[in-house]
Amino acid sequence: MTDLITNGVFSCFVFYGVLLVIKMYIIAIITGQVRLRKKAFANPEDALRHGGLQYHRQDPYVERCRRAHVNDMENILPFLFLGAIYSMTGPSLAVARIHFLVFFMGRMLHTIAYLFALRAPTRSLAYTVAQIPCISMAVQILIAVAAYA
Amino acid sequence: MTDLITNGVFSCFVFYGVLLVIKMYIIAIITGQVRLRKKAFANPEDALRHGGLQYHRQDPYVERCRRAHVNDMENILPFLFLGAIYSMTGPSLAVARIHFLVFFMGRMLHTIAYLFALRAPTRSLAYTVAQIPCISMAVQILIAVAAYA
Amino acid sequence: MTDLITNGVFSCFVFYGVLLVIKMYIIAIITGQVRLRKKAFANPEDALRHGGLQYHRQDPYVERCRRAHVNDMENILPFLFLGAIYSMTGPSLAVARIHFLVFFMGRMLHTIAYLFALRAPTRSLAYTVAQIPCISMAVQILIAVAAYA
Numbered sequence: 231m232t233d234l235i236t237n238g239v240f241s242c243f244v245f246y247g248v249l250l251v252i253k254m255y256i257i258a259i260i261t262g263q264v265r266l267r268k269k270a271f272a273n274p275e276d277a278l279r280h281g282g283l284q285y286h287r288q289d290p291y292v293e294r295c296r297r298a299h300v301n302d303m304e305n306i307l308p309f310l311f312l313g314a315i316y317s318m319t320g321p322s323l324a325v326a327r328i329h330f331l332v333f334f335m336g337r338m339l340h341t342i343a344y345l346f347a348l349r350a351p352t353r354s355l356a357y358t359v360a361q362i363p364c365i366s367m368a369v370q371i372l373i374a375v376a377a378y379a
Numbered sequence: 380m381t382d383l384i385t386n387g388v389f390s391c392f393v394f395y396g397v398l399l400v401i402k403m404y405i406i407a408i409i410t411g412q413v414r415l416r417k418k419a420f421a422n423p424e425d426a427l428r429h430g431g432l433q434y435h436r437q438d439p440y441v442e443r444c445r446r447a448h449v450n451d452m453e454n455i456l457p458f459l460f461l462g463a464i465y466s467m468t469g470p471s472l473a474v475a476r477i478h479f480l481v482f483f484m485g486r487m488l489h490t491i492a493y494l495f496a497l498r499a500p501t502r503s504l505a506y507t508v509a510q511i512p513c514i515s516m517a518v519q520i521l522i523a524v525a526a527y528a
Numbered sequence: 529m530t531d532l533i534t535n536g537v538f539s540c541f542v543f544y545g546v547l548l549v550i551k552m553y554i555i556a557i558i559t560g561q562v563r564l565r566k567k568a569f570a571n572p573e574d575a576l577r578h579g580g581l582q583y584h585r586q587d588p589y590v591e592r593c594r595r596a597h598v599n600d601m602e603n604i605l606p607f608l609f610l611g612a613i614y615s616m617t618g619p620s621l622a623v624a625r626i627h628f629l630v631f632f633m634g635r636m637l638h639t640i641a642y643l644f645a646l647r648a649p650t651r652s653l654a655y656t657v658a659q660i661p662c663i664s665m666a667v668q669i670l671i672a673v674a675a676y677a
Contacts, residue, residue, distance in 0.1 A: 235467045241527035244464055248517050248524075251457045255510065258453060262503075272446055279499035297570055303452060303601060304556060308549045310460045311608045315542055318533045350577035354560075361553065371546050378539035384616045390676035393613050397666050397673075400606045404659065407602060411652075421595055428648035452601060459609045 239326040240317040246330040247313055250306045250337055257302065257341065261295040268292060298344035302337070305357070309333055309364060316367040319374040329363035336360025388475040389466040395479040396462055399455045399486055406451065406490065410444040417441060447493035451486070454506070458482055458513060465516040468523040478512035485509025537624040538615040544628040545611055548604045548635055555600065555639065559593040566590060596642035600635070603655070607631055607662060614665040617672040627661035634658025 234240045264270075270289030271277040277286035313330060321329075336359040343353035383389045413419075419438030420426040426435035462479060470478075485508040492502035532538045562568075568587030569575040575584035611628060619627075634657040641651035 235464075235523055236527060238527050241524040244520060244524045247460065248464070248520050251461060252514075252517055254453070254457065255513070273443070273493075273496070273499075273502075275496050275499045275502075294571070299453065300449075300598075303456070304552070304597065307456055307460075307601070307605055308552065308608075310457075311545065312549065315533075315546070347571070347573050350571075350573045353571075353573075364553070368546050368550055371542060374533055375539040375542045375546075378534060378536050384613075384672055385676060387676050390673040393669060393673045396609065397613070397669050400610060401663075401666055403602070403606065404662070422592070422645070422648075422651075424645050424648045424651075448602065449598075452605070456605055456609075459606075 234317075237317065238323045239321060240314070242323065242327050243313040243317045243330055246334040247310050250302075250309070250334060253338070253341060254299065254302050254306060257295060257299045257345075260345070261292060261299065264289070264292050264295055294344065294347070298341055301340070301344070301357070305340075305360060305364070306337060312364055312367045312371065315371050319370055321370070329367055333360050333363045383466075386466065387472045388470060389463070391472065391476050392462040392466045392479055395483040396459050399451075399458070399483060402487070402490060403448065403451050403455060406444060406448045406494075409494070410441060410448065413438070413441050413444055443493065443496070447490055450489070450493070450506070454489075454509060454513075455486060461513055461516045461520065464520050468519060470519070478516060482509050482512045532615075535615070536621045537619060538612070540621065540625050541611040541615045541628055544632040545608050548600075548607070548632060551636070551639060552597065552600050552604060555593060555597045555643075558643070559590060559597065562587070562590050562593055592642065592645070596639055599638070599642070599655070603638075603658060603662070604635060610662055610665045610669065613669050617668055619668070627665055631658050631661045 235244070265272075265276075266280065268289045268291065269281060269285040270287050270292050271280065271285050274283055274286045277283050313333075316329070317326065336356050340353055340356035340360060342348070343356055384393070414421075414425075415429065417438040417440065418426075418430060418434040419436050419441050420429065420434050423432055423435045426432050462482075465478070466475065485505050488505035489502055489509060491497070492505055533542070563570075563574075564578065566587040566589065567575075567579060567583040568585050568590050569578065569583050572581055572584045575581050611631075614627070615624065634654050637654035638651055638658060640646070641654055
């Protein structure tokens with residue numbers, strides 16, 4: 231049962247995966263705080279509680295936070311699948327760690343570039359760098375299961 | 380192979396996880412039904428089939444359903460990861476069940492508060508309550524893998 | 529550790545799961561290419577790099593790509609959970625393969641119907657067909673864990 235948890239590669243994956251999940255939770259908290267500060271609520275019931283229906287409105291920075299969050303879902307959630315399966319294909323810890331670390335650094339930079347609106351193409355580069363280990367893991371998984379699928 | 384499935388904690392997690400996935404599927408069905416009833420379609424080809432291009436439009440309640448669904452993705456999908464890994468760290472069934480049950484109840488209330496537009500801060504409270512077991516699981520996982528990562 | 533990977537049902541699931549993740553990645557690439565071609569950027573910093581702030585705007589086809597991607601997240605990501613757990617409940621390879629293949633074909637058709645705006649209800653039918661194996665897996669999982677949950 232705890233075999234996976236005591237495996238170095240899987241644990242390494244879990245470590246970075248959980249950190250990225252926490253990072254996603256933090257974006258949600260930031261979005262909520264920006265909504266309160268800018269007084270821009272997606273729901274009329276929230277606006278009513280915070281001053282009136284005139285605050286049921288969009289705000290460009292809230293929308294930016296939303297886009298950063300959706301982009302994380304598009305990329306971090308598939309990583310949680312690919313990383314778990316890749317860990318079961320028996321890669322060396324050193325090579326696996328590089329995969330997870332590049333993804334982790336890429337997604338951290340992506341979030342920073344998004345929230346601080348860094349000059350293009352910083353954000354796109356961070357996205358692309360983070361996709362490289364994902365494509366690599368996807369290919370290695372397909373090769374590993376091809377014999378059994 | 381079936382070791383995980385016959386493990387009490389993992390099975391308990393799977394039970395609530397699958398119920399929450401079904402809950403997400405139901406939101407999708409509700410969204411579709413509201414689109415048909417309100418005649419508000421996101422795609423022109425759908426509007427054409429149901430009366431004409433004038434129904435290619437937004438509707439506030441359809442958008443509310445969409446937000447409920449996206450919020451579920453932001454929270455339930457990471458739970459499916461955290462809960463699975465947490466189950467492998469060897470928690471007691473009683474403590475684990477409380478984690479899963481609090482999350483499950485919180486997310487059910489969140490959906491009800493969203494779809495019925497309950498007075499704020501009902502929905503935000505439900506969201507916050509559901510996040511507590513997630514943060515708890517994330518921390519316990521990080522402690523468990525720290526020795527191997 | 530590699531028990532799951534050398535299991536026929538799990539490997540079959542992983543095979544189709546990874547292909548669908550790659551399909552989602554391709555939608556993201558298509559969205560980016562359409563943004564460049566149509567000059568329609570969600571972020572001002574991207575618009576500035578590609579001709580000016582007047583290109584910080586929405587485009588109907590970019591929004592269509594976005595909706596296809598979000599719908600994939602709503603359906604493919606839960607499949608990655610259901611399929612993995614279902615594989616552990618000991619189904620026959622033949623029956624399991626039908627589940628995964630129907631889902632895979634349904635979601636491929638869904639994407640094609642979305643991106644080419646095929647006449648309704650092609651896309652909705654593809655969505656519904658793909659949901660059938662998901663509901664089937666969800667029910668079988670609930671039955672399997674009910675004894676232990």
